[in-house]
Amino acid sequence: MELRLGDFCQARSGDKADVANVAVFAPTQRTYEVLLAQLSAERVATHLSPLVRGSVVRYEAPNVFALNFVCQEALGGGGPRTLRSDMLGKTLGPNVLRLTVDVPDDLLNEFEMLRPPR
């Protein structure tokens, strides 16, 4: 079943000068494997290309079922210089959660869908 990452994953992003990191957390081991297979650095780089001008490198943190994307030239020059309203890149995480992945149906009972109240 095709799901947005935001349907079942957590994400947090942070800044260091003009570098941002985006950590995406899967809820279980097997959904983490889905991210490993389908969420490449290239995909994240293409998705964030209106904002991230430099390279994107992917790191793995299997202990917390997470992928960490480190993005260069990501914040319009860094917090004290940038013209963006999101000076510290806090919304890069939620931005990546808009990407979709194909989750095998037999994994759907491993987690609860994240559904913000309306």
Added chain:
Amino acid sequence: MIRIGAGQGFSGDDLRGTREIVEDCVDYVCCEALAEFTLTGMSRERQRDPNAGYAPDIAAVATIALPAVAQRRSKLVTNAGALNPEGALQAVGEVARTLGIDHLCAGVVLGSDLTVRLPELVAAGADLRHMDTGESLDSLDDVEFAAVYLGAYPIVHALEQGAEVVITGRVADASVFMAPAIFELDVEPDDWTALGRLAVMGHLMECSTHVTGGNFSGPWWDLKGLDSIGFPIAEVDDNAQTLLTKPRGSGGLVSRDTVKEQLLYEVGDPARYLTPDVVADMTSVQLTDCGDDRVSVSTSSAAPATDTYKVIMSRPAGWSAAVGITYTYPGALAKARNAKTVLDRRLERSGIEVLETWVEYIGAGGLFGEADDALDPPEVVLRYAVRCRSAAEAGVILSERLTGLSVGGPPASAASGMGMTAPAPVSEIWPTLVPKNLIDPGVKVAMEVL
């Protein structure tokens, strides 16, 4: 077991949380006050007034914490000294006198401010290359400030000499929290396993409520009491492992899901998280929910510290200003796009030199760097920001908005505007690495009895 409470995660943090930590009778109240942004601001303050250059809310924090220090319940460690730790000490001394505290032993960690030492460092072989881009620095002339991220040991030395309050300049975030545990557990500077464990603890603590449910991307709607969210407390055992919790009755949540987000916050390679004291391995951390806002943090591996310190410098990058204008149905986004063109042309005609512009269509995907026409939102804010060489040039965007768009632009914008930002100086951050042997001799611990 030693209990360390986070009293601040940034300068300007919620003093209600600080008070709750002090009331919880932790052994140490540790405050991290210096985001990159904050330090840049401090350097501007210092240019205006040589007595400034430290986080101004250190007096408010001291007012809350010093009574507990005077009663020998807690000790206070803070890096709010920024670029003027001795000035910060004076401010804390004044608070002590006001509170009628007649005896307090305070330590100050100096040596972080490298601004005037840069030529000497270059002469000694530091190349000051940008650590992210590899670029070399063409000139030292316009450097506004340079500060080295010192490690935990200068604080440890102050504690060893009996300091009950330790005020530092730019000590690395995690190190501020590590130092009391290093002191109490008598951790050797090459005990990488213990230091790695404490670095993970310090990293989790350094942003205060960012680990107790703040900014939580999981089911945030289930969190209770965000209006009174608790600051974190680390209970460190004899093996330097941590149980993370928060004051009883406070809001927010300490769970595996809130803590894991902070574990990777502002982290590069998670297997090699560089601190001045040790290279921590975030991938060797096991987080276990113990229920009741308690998470066990168990770290198994670490690597020796590197032979360099991180140094952060800043250089002036001109002035920025921004305007925001709200448009509504029908065709909100089309109106905002039209207004953007009006501003483009008027700025061009004004003859000012614009170094950089950034346009966001807020409400139509602007924060994602997009503008989605298919959304047809009922309202859209056009946010138009510029960077110029001077304040006067940047300020032109405000007058062009008024004269060009208040009655002469596309139909019906909200009169008050949105997110108007008057011209403000901006700076470029220049992070670099400097060999540790060029720095250590400058670190001094000065002890004062207030």
